[in-house]
Amino acid sequence: MNTSDEEFFKSLIKKPTVFKNISCLSVTYIPPYLPHREEELRTLAKYFKTIFEPQDEPLRKVCITGPTGSGKTTLAKRFGQLLQNIDKQNNFLFVYINCRIYKSPYLIVSTLARKLNKAIPPRGYSFEELQSLLIRLLDFYSVKVLLVLDEIDYLISRSGTDFLYVLLRISEMTEKQWISYIFVARNLNFIHQLDASTQSSFQSNHISLDKYSETDLKDIIKSRSELAFYDGTITEDAIELIADISSKSGDARYAIELLWGAGQCSDDENSPILYPDHVRKAKALIHPEIRREVILTLSLHQKLILLATIRKLKHTKNAYISTNDAISSYKLVCEEYNEEPRKHTQIWTYLKELSKQDVISTKISGEGMRGKTTLISIPDISVETIELFLMKAIESQKKTIEHM
């Protein structure tokens, strides 16, 4: 580092900031207090009140549903933390699995087994071997497990319902019913694919979260601000404006992103106080439709095809592009990133998966176009923002792969 770089770095670390603890606004942070979800936390506690008792208990299955950003994941994780804190005998294990990341039943069962015994290799067993190994491990360690399967609706739409029965059966086959479940989904539609008795057990233990109201969001933003910002650095008006903007969707994730973005804008301007104008600036940069976590979980080539689609949409300024256009743009993007393009059938599978995850939307072309073709679009967001985010994600994924 030469002297001017050092000076720059020094001035950066000395720069005043409104953030006391910025990590309290990260996507993975679980706040110790969840305004407007206290009742639901208590309901969960009632469902699981006998989890630590040694005698046999019927299998516990609870379902949490609600729209995006209504706090489903956070509620389930917070509850897991609470149980972990209470567990004095050390015979309780909280396992959180996001089915978007652990996309196959095999991965779920092997992750669970490896939580019980780290020495188990991640691959190399047949699924049946893995199941019986898990049953033996559970009986051997006598550990009560609370397994959260988040975004289970995604996995069911991808892999069907068989894996769910397999999982439920594993628990029934152990000496005691060691595993209890919390299933998290956007809504209960997925249960229609289950048999009648499983359906009714899901319906009877169901916590349905509503989207947050403006006042709920205000309380949430206030409590998160107290954790993340220095006292007195955010104005009441700024908090109200964030609550107002995010109340259209009732999405707390969007509210927290706005809060984070507004803090960044305030720091960029060297302002000691976060004002409504910083919120307005953040709003122009942040879009509620982008779920950054979802983009991060895509495979490298899914990201490349998404980037290709975005670029083509940007270039043509049309609302839709044809699949052929997307594919030719994908080949260019592969060239840019030095990647071998995948075959057509594989690209189709990627497109279908992106559509299932609502990252892209597809429709069949109507009248006025020769032949029928699939048209692709991106939900109403600024393609610029998502393009930059994607490029960064692709670069960092490539670096990780190269270092592996």
Ligand SMILES: Nc1ncnc2c1ncn2[C@@H]1O[C@H](COP(=O)(O)OP(=O)(O)OP(=O)(O)O)[C@@H](O)[C@H]1O
């Ligand atoms: N009651 C609350 N208090 C404080 N923060 C909250 C509350 N509810 C949600 N949040 C925050 O809002 C964000 C979104 O919440 P969460 O991820 O739990 O939503 P979700 O319902 O799981 O959404 P999705 O369906 O998109 O997965 C998280 O950053 C979380 O910390």
Ligand SMILES: [Mg+2]
């Ligand atoms: Mg979630």
